[in-house]
Amino acid sequence: MNTNDIRxxxxxxxxxxxxxxxxxDLCSDRPLRDQVDLDSMDWLxxxxxxxxxxxxDIPEVDYAKLTTLDTIAAYIATRLAPRGA
Numbered sequence: 001m002n003t004n005d006i007r008x009x010x011x012x013x014x015x016x017x018x019x020x021x022x023x024x025d026l027c028s029d030r031p032l033r034d035q036v037d038l039d040s041m042d043w044l045x046x047x048x049x050x051x052x053x054x055x056x057d058i059p060e061v062d063y064a065k066l067t068t069l070d071t072i073a074a075y076i077a078t079r080l081a082p083r084g085a
Contacts, residue, residue, distance in 0.1 A: 001080055006054075006073045013049030017042050028069040054080060 011023045014036060021036050033043060047066065051058055056079040058066070066072045 001054075001077075003073060003077065006076050006080075007069065009053045010050065010069060010072050010076070013053050014046055016049050017045045026069055031067045032069060032072070033067075050076065056080065 007028075011021070011026070014021050014032070015023075018036055018038060026032070026035055032038075038046065047058055047063060050056070050066075050072070054076055056076065058079075062075070065075055
C-alpha cells in the first residue's frame with residue numbers, strides 16, 4: 001500500500017464519521033481535529049475506522065500521536081510495514 005492509498009483511506013475513514021469533510025480543504029500538516037469539527041467520540045470512531053480500514057491495531061497509548069494527516073499516514077505506514085517485509 002502506497003502513501004496515496006493510505007491518505008485516501010484516512011480521508012475515507014474521516015468521511016465515514018463526518019461526510020461533509022472535503023479532502024481538498026485538509027492541510028496535511030495541521031491538526032485534523034482543528035480542521036474538522038469532531039468531538040472526542042467522533043474522533044474515537046475515526047480511529048476505529050483506521051483499524052477497520054487498514055486492519056491494524058492502534059493501542060490507546062498511541063492515540064495522541066495521531067494528530068495530522070502526515071503523522072497519521074506515517075504511523076499507519078509503519079504499522080503496515082512489517083506485514084510486507
